[in-house]
Amino acid sequence: MTNPWVSLTGWLVGFISLGVTIYAYHTTKRFKAIVYSIDSLNIISKEIGNFANIQVLMNGENIQSLKIINVNFVVIGRDAIRKNDIRKNDPFRVVLKNGILYDLGFEDNNLGINPIRQNKSIIIDFSDLDQGDSFTISLLCNEESLESDIQVEGKILECKIIEKRKENINDVIDVVLDSSDYLMPNYIRFIYRIISHYKK
Secondary structure: OOHHHHHHHHHHHHHHHHHHHHHHHHOOOOOOEEEEEEEEEEEOOHHHHHHHOOEEEEEEOOOOOOOEEEEEEOOHHHHHOEHHHHHHOOOEEEEEOOOOEEEEEEEEOOEEEEEEEEEOEEEEOOOOOOOOOOEEEEEEEEOOOOOOHEEOOOOOOOOEEEEEOHHHHHHHHHHHHHOOOOOOHHHHHHHHHHHHHHHH
């Protein structure tokens, strides 16, 4: 008759081995991913036109309103993103679909980001981006330009590009869980989605 303690020990060793294997997979999985968010700030409202003695000029042109729209990027994938990962026929870029783009600025934390303006598109050129790197592209627009008018377009080889917003938070969570340095089993993700569903 088989000793039950021997069977139990065997099951326990097998379970621990499986857990170690899953943990090793999650902590060594390589992939590329960028998450971005958009925020904005009104600087001058078009109501300023109600004041006869105030004029706002830019390059000699009378400006009715000004707004800054920031597009904030964070690299969360473990694999570095290289310059040659960008598809030349579909470059990584920020596009203002509606409104007026007056100027652009950027903050890159010395990453060597080179934004190139082409009409209402800003092509984002870079050398290498590693996990944790972050940068911001700022668009100086008119007040009628909305956050929803901003689109991030282009293809980066084997890289996920995801906007962080409330309605697609599960997509962001999936990528963050995959990039975590800790074991994140699928059942945790499943439980979170159930909770999120009933919170709506």
